[in-house]
Amino acid sequence: MTEKSVIQANALDLTFQTNDGPVHALKGVSLDIGKGDFVSFIGPSGCGKTTFLRCMADLEQPTGGGITVNGTTPEEARKARAYGYVFQAAGLYPWRTIGRNISLPLEIMGYSKVEQAERVARTLELVELSGFEKKFPWQLSGGMQQRASIARALAFDADILLMDEPFGALDEIVRDHLNEQLLQLWARTEKTIAFVTHSIPEAVYLSTKIVVMSPRPGRITDVIESTLPKERPLDIRESPEFLEIAHRVRDGLRAGHAYD
């Protein structure tokens, strides 16, 4: 157990009871996420990557093993508002402007009006949406909406950012752009990020650590430490080093599939 470890899972099990018998969503999952890490979870559908993320967020209760967030239980971490969560769908409230959407967590957490306004302005700037505060969600493109939802997760300064396929529904070009922005944001804020994705290039490009998972039962098959530098222009994706890591991820995914 390192001191800088932010999220620690130890032999985590989660079994859903369904009409067709038990489904092992997670089995024996152990992982350490250090402070400031950018960890991607990649694997086919049903491998438990989203379930694992939801366990960290106390949205799902493990049936065995242990997990700590900031050294406490996920429930305590949730109550301490230790993380911001970004869902696949932006999920902005259509009846609130972008600014009021971002101040939603701040209202709930009881920040003063002055501080709300200040934080909304700051996070909007962080995701490059300054000037869109008064717009309604439908007036923004899908990529901009997702940026606003990231701003909403950043607004209350949680140290951990949990992201569940946030760019999964966006097209390739928008996705590239948002990946680049996310890396810059990560560098500026030094947050710990757990990121679920389907895309190998996205995982390799973003992460310091890539966790490859496989289904039935959901488990970790490989953990790859990235050797890429922290500074990553988009064209790093053509470098031999990048392709090497991508190759290893692909191998890991294939190995996981060989089971069934």
Place this chain on the structure above:
Amino acid sequence: MRSLLPVLTVLTVIVGIWYLAVAPMNVRVALDQAERAGDAIVPEGSVPRREISVWRLMLDNSKHVGLGYALERPRLPTPAQVGQELWKTTGAMIAKGRPWSKRGLIYHGWITLQSTLWGFALGTLLGIVGAVAIVYSRTAQLSLMPWAIISQTIPIVALAPMIIVLSSQLGIEGRGVPKAIISAYLCFFPVLVGMVKGLRAPQSSQLDLLRTYNANSLQSFLRLRLPASVPYLFTSLKVGIAAALVGTIVGELPTGAISGLGARILIGDQFGTPLAIWSALFAAAVLAGALVTLLDLIQRLTLKRMGMAT
């Protein structure tokens, strides 16, 4: 404005069919009157004519068919007659400076409108409170919902007299309160169903999001469920207010009420004055149309302000 042409076309067709229907509907009465006035009618006497179809009578007495369009007590009045009667009991009353005369429809419409609005308010309140209970409590869902559904299968005409008798037993004066209760009885159901749907409209990820903020249930109700239900609420309110008006009119029918549009319909029936029935019917339709349009307007403004205009 583009919808004006189809609307006018449909209206023209309806009025056309109506005018055509007046002749066969009124031909017997018209022939009886003409015969009494000394005209020759084939066959003679109203009793033998009962055996003959209206089409045959119209063919044999084509000169007298037109009389059916100008009867004082027609079986089916023409649109123009209904229009004149409506004007006589509303606009003309105002022109005479007696808009609140008990012989005018403004007075009776106002009586009906009052009960409708009270019933609507009561029904909406009941519907919303019931929906909140159903969404937040499984016990309420299991116990309340079946009764709400059963309540709508009981014919309101059978229930209305009982409500009147009960409320007078309880010492409630006048017809206003029982009429409002009957009206609320019809109105609460669409509001309840719509609100349950609206309050359950947020997706699970939106509820999860609030959970990650550690929001309490009051916060998630006020900030998520309630605003998400607004479009559903307005749709239900429009159905609800029309139901409330129907409820009030039904409440006025079998209860011996002497004022209100329902009472006018009943009195018109008892005294054999179809014109009074038809004009009361049209007054009710105009009232319903106005109320629904008003709600539609409020809906548009509200949703526009909320940024959810469609």
